[in-house]
Amino acid sequence: MSISLVQSGIIILVSVVLLVLIQWAIRRSSATKIGRWLGGLLQVVVVVAAALSLAMVWHLLPQRFLGLAEKYFIDGFTVSGVQVNPLHIVIAAVLLVILFRVIDRLVARLDSFLGIFALDSGARYSLVMLTKYVAIILSVAICLAIAGIPLGKFALIASALSVGVGFGLQTMVNNFVSGIILIFERPIKVGDWIKVGSAEGYVKKISIRYTLIMTFDRTEVFVPNSEIISGQVTNWMYSNSVLRLMLPFTVKHDADLPRVKEILVDVARKHPDVMQDDPSIIPPSALILDVNTNGVMVYLRVYIQDCNKSFNVQTDLRAAVVEALLANGVPLAHQQQDIHMVSSQLEPYPGLQAPSAAA
Template structure:
């Protein structure tokens, strides 16, 4: 193929619109220009993201800014490319009709999730790093995309939740205002134990743990006279980013309580049952064995 033939192929008119001829060359140039400019835009976006994170700006704010940046960049790239190539935007009017048909035939959920994603990023009821409870699942938000939100559960499994479900259903955000969470530890000691000493030991153990917030109220309650134990409850606040951290603090408290009770000869209660045997109702075989 000669150069002249190649130029003729590029100059071949595919269609015309309002006296504007759309040639093969223009069709090829559009994606090439868009790809080149998009490569530059993504590189700049990564540099901006790194710069914002280096300034200790919250991840969700950086995420929202980068989303706006990319969408604005795409819009500018498309209009600029069409203007440079002298292609009128009305030439693609048929695309808008196809999109409208697609929305009418089943894209409602996609549009709903897309709009919900922007609402989540703008209003920020859920942010990157928040600890959520969605239904029976608990986990940390890793990213908020335009269609779904990715959550890493406590067992390490990633869960994708449609954005519309996070807005329409009840979601518990443990870290919406702050990362302070109240939790408790229950313990039962045997009847006859020195209850004042037990309360003092619990207060001491709770007060010595470094993860328990000292400026928030703590309490040790003599909770109940149970069937086989005197029940105590320690209530305290912890700075925790996940349920795993709360479980770790409760475990530490139980280890310390067991050690202190053992040092002070305080016994943790065990279920007790007293069985009375009526020998008059035993069978002869049972009486002989007894």
């Protein structure tokens, strides 16, 4: 009796610990729907295994059933020359869920640790993602070995997948390979301001299948990696974040153009984000690039160090230029439109009488 109580206590304790570990791994990790479903299935398996174990301890099951359970669940059975052990498979599945959670924690710690080194965010992200994928592959290989599934048997599966790639999986494999290329070659990095097709914004995430772009209106766009590798991508921050700004202003034809250019350059030089002392960068300048019926188009050309400040710098410069021009008596030109009135003898429409003079 006392031995049965001790065995029951051990079974209950082990089951509770396993359930808590599985639930902890699911809640604390960024598990997908498949991961949550697998975790729930493992919890059911643990509960059923605990119930059967308790029934075996207290001899509540027939001896024949116990023999079958020991033969097939513990000792395993052979299928097509492969030894299948359900107990080892359950242990491997539970271990895989726990390892995935541990990998998430270690990856987060690694990201924080690499932050103390002189690495840009893109290089740090690439190193962290490579470490994560290698750890996942090793974890899966270890769990497969524990489950007793030989890796050599996957050659047949790979052959079957090669047929599927030619039909329906070609796009998926293409995105996967493109994701590997993006991580190694790094044409774009997390935090870069890029434009792919109609999507423009900051790179928030580079996964194996897609790249997540956060647009300026806070919309998240998922771009397949194959489109980035095979298409045209504009990256404003690939080698540096320097950006040229061309701000147009229209003044009247009779305006003092040398004075206008001087005002624009003076305003630009007073802005703290405008580059002036870099010998490789053209200093602020004013250019006359167009003359039309509305007036003279004068462009203010400046370079800024950080393209992320582009919109704020443009706003500041436009407001300061308009204020400076008005303060110096240089009004901006307005769009003009000439209307010519042509007088002619109009004949009344047939069936209508012209209004009489008395009316």
